[in-house]
Amino acid sequence: MRTQVAIIGGGPSGLLLGQLLHKAGIDTVILERQSRAHVLGRIRAGVLEAGLVGLMNEAGVGARLQRESFLHHGTNIAYPGGVFHLDFKELIDQHVTVYGQTELTRDLYEARDRSELLTLHECDGVTLCDIETKNPFVEFVQDGKSKRLDCDIIAGCDGFHGPSRQAIPKAKRREFEKVYPFGWLGILSETPPVDDELIYANSDKGFALCSMRNPALSRYYVQCDLSDSPDDWSDDRFWDALKQRIPKAAAERLVTGPSIEKSIAPLRSFVCEPMQWGRLFLCGDAAHIVPPTGAKGLNTAASDVHYLWQALLAFYEEHDETGLNTYSDTALRRVWKTQRFSWYMTRLLHHFPDLSEFDLKVQRAELAHLAENRAAQVALAQNYVGLPY
Ligand code: RFL
Numbered sequence: 392m393r394t395q396v397a398i399i400g401g402g403p404s405g406l407l408l409g410q411l412l413h414k415a416g417i418d419t420v421i422l423e424r425q426s427r428a429h430v431l432g433r434i435r436a437g438v439l440e441a442g443l444v445g446l447m448n449e450a451g452v453g454a455r456l457q458r459e460s461f462l463h464h465g466t467n468i469a470y471p472g473g474v475f476h477l478d479f480k481e482l483i484d485q486h487v488t489v490y491g492q493t494e495l496t497r498d499l500y501e502a503r504d505r506s507e508l509l510t511l512h513e514c515d516g517v518t519l520c521d522i523e524t525k526n527p528f529v530e531f532v533q534d535g536k537s538k539r540l541d542c543d544i545i546a547g548c549d550g551f552h553g554p555s556r557q558a559i560p561k562a563k564r565r566e567f568e569k570v571y572p573f574g575w576l577g578i579l580s581e582t583p584p585v586d587d588e589l590i591y592a593n594s595d596k597g598f599a600l601c602s603m604r605n606p607a608l609s610r611y612y613v614q615c616d617l618s619d620s621p622d623d624w625s626d627d628r629f630w631d632a633l634k635q636r637i638p639k640a641a642a643e644r645l646v647t648g649p650s651i652e653k654s655i656a657p658l659r660s661f662v663c664e665p666m667q668w669g670r671l672f673l674c675g676d677a678a679h680i681v682p683p684t685g686a687k688g689l690n691t692a693a694s695d696v697h698y699l700w701q702a703l704l705a706f707y708e709e710h711d712e713t714g715l716n717t718y719s720d721t722a723l724r725r726v727w728k729t730q731r732f733s734w735y736m737t738r739l740l741h742h743f744p745d746l747s748e749f750d751l752k753v754q755r756a757e758l759a760h761l762a763e764n765r766a767a768q769v770a771l772a773q774n775y776v777g778l779p780y
């Protein structure tokens with residue numbers, strides 16, 4: 392089997408890249424370890440930057456997103472001293488779009504099917520070979536048979552645990568990591584959201600987030616211990632914890648109900664440098680992870696896809712390798728800015744077990760400053776809605 396760009400991983404990065412390349416007549420094959428149902432069963436991101444929405448439109452897959460998503464012109468930040476509204480529209484005349492990663496992924500799979508592009512699911516033992524040459528290839532096993540995919544380029548879009556990053560020689564790779572001493576317990580419930588916009592809450596009892604997917608489907612999170620398991624958290628325990636952490640008015644109008652999904656995500660900041668080796672290019676979670684507090688994971692995956700897509704267009708249409716050679720540096724410049732923002736939001740809003748009384752006072756002062764200071768709000772809003780590509 393041969394293709395131009397072999398894409399490892401059928402998550403949002405791989406699918407979006409595949410669709411953008413298809414529009415330019417560049418052939419791709421996607422190799423995915425899981426079944427499609429498994430990929431579509433994962434509940435993850437919900438807040439999209441304008442850049443990602445633009446890429447979905449560019450790829451010709453934005454129609455349902457345009458119809459069914461919700462524009463948010465601001466967000467609420469609550470803390471023990473009060474609650475303030477960060478008004479994106481008034482501050483910077485921008486917005487974010489609320490649309491689930493699951494739906495976005497489904498739109499991309501359906502577009503890929505319509506174009507009859509090859510996506511191979513349940514591929515085991517994916518191994519990247521000869522990436523330092525102009526003729527790389529990927530070996531894998533599907534339906535018990537060993538297979539080989541030859542290509543010009545490999546796009547490593549296989550998430551944090553995939554094999555692509557590991558294919559960069561260990562001596563040539565640097566990894567930067569910060570692991571946080573807590574996780575997020577998230578639930579999905581078929582109840583109306585507690586507010587029209589998101590509420591991020593720093594409370595004495597720990598962080599909480601009220602989010603949503605649509606007017607009948609809410610997504611809520613509470614900070615939990617890393618040693619907790621979802622089984623430790625009955626729905627009642629979850630709702631009680633949430634009510635204690637969000638503003639009183641919101642707690643009073645919160646509609647509770649049975650959870651239809653409940654999971655715990657550890658929080659981590661991680662960057663691999665470089666994001667390219669030979670003919671291998673990493674995109675999204677394969678190269679970096681952010682704690683979800685700034686809603687930046689999927690959005691940063693999208694900016695990588697944008698840079699790689701542009702570089703591949705120049706490579707195939709003009710035989711110009713400049714974009715490919717500078718891909719890692721270009722992508723990393725934006726990656727580190729979203730790392731900074733995600734780390735800042737995490738530090739601002741969570742209860743850290745090792746926080747001294749001094750640290751706590753500084754955290755509260757930072758929130759009070761944000762509540763009062765327009766310049767600080769503008770900077771926060773600019774980062775939250777998404778820095779330019
Ligand atoms: P993914 O989605 O992990 O997809 C990688 C794909 O690669 C496959 N794979 C392999 N395929 C072949 N062979 C192998 N050996 C393979 N190993 C793995 C996997 O099965 C998978 O299908 O990475 P991608 O495409 O880079 O997308 C990244 C995003 O999924 C991620 O950054 C976001 O979900 C992060 N995130 C959020 N991002 C936002 O921008 N806004 C948000 O509001 C937001 N909220 C979140 C989040 C992540 C969360 N969790 C669970 C970590 C909320 C949560 C709770």
Ligand code: PHB
Pocket residue numbers: 435436437438589600602603610683684685686687
């Ligand atoms: C979500 O809706 O899942 C969500 C929203 C905002 C975040 C993280 C997750 O910062």
